[in-house]
Amino acid sequence: MALRLAATGVDARYGAVRALNGASVTVEDGETVVLLGTNGNGKSTLMKCLMGIVRPVAGSIELEVDGTRHDLARLPTEEIVGLGVALVPEGRRLFPKLTVEENLMLGAFRKSARAQIATNLAFAYEAFPVLAERRRQLAGTMSGGQQQMLAIGRALMSSPRLLLVDEPSVGLSPLLVSQTITKIEELKKKFGLTVLMAEQNFHQAVRIADRGYIIVHGEIAFEGKTVAELQSNEIVKQLYLGGG
Amino acid sequence: MFSLELLLDAVVLGVMVGCFYAAVSIGLSISFGLLDVPNVAHPALLVLASYGAWLLGDFDIDPIVAGFIMMPAFFLLGVMLYRTYHETFEKRGSDAGVRGLAFFFGIAFIIEVVIIMRFGVDQRTVQAFYIGKSIEILEVRIPMRMVAAFVVAILLSLALTLYLSKTFLGRAIRAVAQDEAALRLMGANPVAIKQWAFGIATAVVALAGALLIIVQPVEPTLDRAYIGRTFCVVVMAGLGSMSGTLVAGIILGVAETIVLTMFGASWAPAISFTLLLLVLGIRPQGLFGR
Numbered sequence: 001m002a003l004r005l006a007a008t009g010v011d012a013r014y015g016a017v018r019a020l021n022g023a024s025v026t027v028e029d030g031e032t033v034v035l036l037g038t039n040g041n042g043k044s045t046l047m048k049c050l051m052g053i054v055r056p057v058a059g060s061i062e063l064e065v066d067g068t069r070h071d072l073a074r075l076p077t078e079e080i081v082g083l084g085v086a087l088v089p090e091g092r093r094l095f096p097k098l099t100v101e102e103n104l105m106l107g108a109f110r111k112s113a114r115a116q117i118a119t120n121l122a123f124a125y126e127a128f129p130v131l132a133e134r135r136r137q138l139a140g141t142m143s144g145g146q147q148q149m150l151a152i153g154r155a156l157m158s159s160p161r162l163l164l165v166d167e168p169s170v171g172l173s174p175l176l177v178s179q180t181i182t183k184i185e186e187l188k189k190k191f192g193l194t195v196l197m198a199e200q201n202f203h204q205a206v207r208i209a210d211r212g213y214i215i216v217h218g219e220i221a222f223e224g225k226t227v228a229e230l231q232s233n234e235i236v237k238q239l240y241l242g243g244g
Numbered sequence: 245m246f247s248l249e250l251l252l253d254a255v256v257l258g259v260m261v262g263c264f265y266a267a268v269s270i271g272l273s274i275s276f277g278l279l280d281v282p283n284v285a286h287p288a289l290l291v292l293a294s295y296g297a298w299l300l301g302d303f304d305i306d307p308i309v310a311g312f313i314m315m316p317a318f319f320l321l322g323v324m325l326y327r328t329y330h331e332t333f334e335k336r337g338s339d340a341g342v343r344g345l346a347f348f349f350g351i352a353f354i355i356e357v358v359i360i361m362r363f364g365v366d367q368r369t370v371q372a373f374y375i376g377k378s379i380e381i382l383e384v385r386i387p388m389r390m391v392a393a394f395v396v397a398i399l400l401s402l403a404l405t406l407y408l409s410k411t412f413l414g415r416a417i418r419a420v421a422q423d424e425a426a427l428r429l430m431g432a433n434p435v436a437i438k439q440w441a442f443g444i445a446t447a448v449v450a451l452a453g454a455l456l457i458i459v460q461p462v463e464p465t466l467d468r469a470y471i472g473r474t475f476c477v478v479v480m481a482g483l484g485s486m487s488g489t490l491v492a493g494i495i496l497g498v499a500e501t502i503v504l505t506m507f508g509a510s511w512a513p514a515i516s517f518t519l520l521l522l523v524l525g526i527r528p529q530g531l532f533g534r
Contacts, residue, residue, distance in 0.1 A: 081431035093426035110431040
């Protein structure tokens with residue numbers, strides 16, 4: 001039961017624009033790792049590379065599942081999902097004209113996930129009671145916070161082992177951000193997940209992190225092996241803590 | 245002359261005709277409404293299926309049964325059509341819409357020409373026990389063939405509504421046009437989903453084409469009369485709504501029959517385009533568009 005994600009020297013481009021420049025990130029089994037950085041520094045691009053949505057032009061992305069190695073840089077997204085990786089995408093990307101329950105059911109589209117659909121649906125409703133109350137409501141008509149919960153619930157429906165969360169705080173009020181982050185931690189423990197979260201809200205993100213990376217202009221500027229290391233880092237002080 | 249009795253006649257017959265219109269449009273409701281494929285070849289495929297039912301009629305096969313028999317072949321035809329469209333146009337991105345339109349116009353034209361060359365321009369009809377008889381509903385005489393079309397239309401929209409809301413593939417079909425990339429994150433391949441859905445849409449056309457030749461004699465260029473009607477119904481329904489397709493079909497059917505009764509047959513073809521323009525002007529998202 002071992003899981004390990006290692007992205008090494010990943011370069012990615014959008015046309016002539018360099019989005020990632022030799023970025024290396026590892027996530028070990030059971031960890032919560034945060035990827036910190038302000039807007040436009042390549043957090044989402046890295047997440048997309050991990051899911052096979054954006055193809056890196058150089059570098060390798062390897063996922064080791066129970067002793068077998070998989071090259072994520074070559075697999076199509078569908079198969080990466082099949083390996084037990086789920087992404088809660090930036091902006092949530094729900095199906096706005098489908099109901100809450102239909103969105104959740106689509107999360108279990110993979111044949112392997114369908115076997116556990118009843119259990120997972122019950123878990124999702126237990127974790128987010130508001131989703132159960134609104135199961136027949138169209139996803140697009142819910143508030144931002146509820147949509148974020150649905151996006152997380154939908155990702156859990158595929159029975160993932162590695163959960164990637166891209167900017168869960170976008171568009172949410174401070175209170176909701178705090179609740180969402182706490183929820184991710186709670187779910188992580190409950191499902192035994194490994195979590196990689198990209199976030200620009202430093203204070204909230206480090207609350208649940210074991211360690212983290214700071215990404216600046218597509219490069220990993222600092223790797224903090226503990227939260228304390230992150231907090232005392234000069235770049236962090238400059239960017240987030242208002243220090244000189 | 246206007247009379248209440250005449251109006252009632254028109255409404256009852258209109259509902260029947262309308263359900264038939266819904267049946268011939270419902271495949272387009274999937275291909276154009278849900279998948280965003282500009283399938284203007286839909287009515288031509290419909291006429292092709294009518295000729296199929298006519299041919300199978302030579303073997304004493306009931307046209308509705310013929311419709312079911314043709315479904316697998318039409319499914320495969322749909323899969324091939326979508327694959328070709330996807331590989332040559334859709335994959336290349338934004339201007340696929342206009343070029344795709346040209347592609348499907350070409351397909352429609354080829355079907356028309358092939359039918360003319362193979363079977364000539366004569367009108368074709370089929371035989372069945374329910375064709376030529378009529379029954380009375382609300383003191384209105386209704387041709388039995390309309391009743392057959394009515395029943396099949398109701399069952400078809402019911403079956404498709406259930407399929408699209410209760411099955412994994414059905415839900416994925418509804419999701420694919422909303423957010424293809426997000427569907428990929430669910431572990432589904434959007435192209436495979438669309439291909440499957442287009443196959444189903446075309447298989448449904450096989451049955452609808454059989455209904456067409458039950459309701460009226462068919463000739464190779466009949467598809468032109470159904471371009472306006474089918475697109476009117478699908479747009480009025482609100483793209484991709486199955487129950488909406490049924491209601492929109494009935495509205496068109498009743499409107500056509502009333503105008504036909506009050507002002508004469510020459511006005512009927514204008515109704516669908518008028519309704520289409522009205523809907524696009526007043527409620528572009530359609531009656532049931534969400």
